[in-house]
Amino acid sequence: MLGEQPQASSDNVYAQDKIAHNENIIYKCRAFGAVVFGILAGVFGLTSLWGLLVYVISSIVISIFLFATLPKLSIDGLFTSWMSILTGGFVQGAMTYVLVWTLAYDIVYIFF
Amino acid sequence: MGLWTPLVYLGLVLLIHSLISAVQFISTHGPISLPADIAFECIIGCLISAFSYVKMTAEGEWKQISIAKAYSNLTWGRVENRPSFAHFNHRAKSIFSDKAPNNNRK
Numbered sequence: 001m002l003g004e005q006p007q008a009s010s011d012n013v014y015a016q017d018k019i020a021h022n023e024n025i026i027y028k029c030r031a032f033g034a035v036v037f038g039i040l041a042g043v044f045g046l047t048s049l050w051g052l053l054v055y056v057i058s059s060i061v062i063s064i065f066l067f068a069t070l071p072k073l074s075i076d077g078l079f080t081s082w083m084s085i086l087t088g089g090f091v092q093g094a095m096t097y098v099l100v101w102t103l104a105y106d107i108v109y110i111f112f
Numbered sequence: 113m114g115l116w117t118p119l120v121y122l123g124l125v126l127l128i129h130s131l132i133s134a135v136q137f138i139s140t141h142g143p144i145s146l147p148a149d150i151a152f153e154c155i156i157g158c159l160i161s162a163f164s165y166v167k168m169t170a171e172g173e174w175k176q177i178s179i180a181k182a183y184s185n186l187t188w189g190r191v192e193n194r195p196s197f198a199h200f201n202h203r204a205k206s207i208f209s210d211k212a213p214n215n216n217r218k
Contacts, residue, residue: 013178013179013180014177014178014179015176015177015178015179015182015183018175018176018177018182019177021173021175022174022175022177025169025170025173025174028169029165029166029169029170032161032162032165032166032169033162033165033166036123036124036127036157036158036161036162037158037162039127039128039131039154039158040127040154040155040158042131043130043131043134043146043150043154044146044151044154045143045146058162061159061162062162062166065162065163065166065167066166066170068166069166069167069170069171069174070174071174077176077177077178077181078174078175078176078177079177080177104131107131107135108131108134108135108138109138109143112135112138112139
């Protein structure tokens with residue numbers, strides 16, 4: 001609104017480069033998890049929704065592993081919400097997962 | 113190198129070995145269910161490599177996002193430091209050094 005003074009508060013002022021650094025860690029871990037779980041899904045010969053289910057499971061497993069590395073097992077001061085850990089890099093990881101899943105499945109069941 | 117990097121490689125080796133074993137098994141027996149040892153090796157390799165990579169990448173690397181905490185130890189010298197302001201031939205060293213040949217202090 002015009003004429004309103006901005007509220008001075010240091011509690012909600014965040015450093016964008018630190019937020020990006022933390023999200024980059026989550027993204028790298030989720031991408032690596034997508035690779036290894038994609039190989040697993042391909043080796044097991046999973047198709048269609050079973051493969052999607054394995055990716056969801058891999059995302060949950062990586063989130064649990066990330067949670068275990070948090071100091072004092074808390075997101076205080078590290079993230080603005082829990083969604084960053086739970087869903088960070090989900091779509092990008094899905095692309096990597098489908099690529100590796102398809103490649104591993106083809107290597108095991110089609111090429112040879 | 114730490115503990116986690118070798119474990120990442122170990123997990124990847126197990127994973128790739130299970131992949132190759134699965135290829136050999138399927139090529140000889142056809143598209144049937146994989147034996148338990150290959151499946152177990154694949155799962156173990158996957159979990160070991162994923163957990164080790166997360167530990168290696170994320171442990172101790174988290175940064176505080178609050179500006180008050182993130183920049184609490186930022187000194188004025190670090191704030192105004194920039195490449196164009198660096199001196200590589202500051203004359204104070206030669207002016208105030210007793211061993212300098214052109215020392216003007218007697």
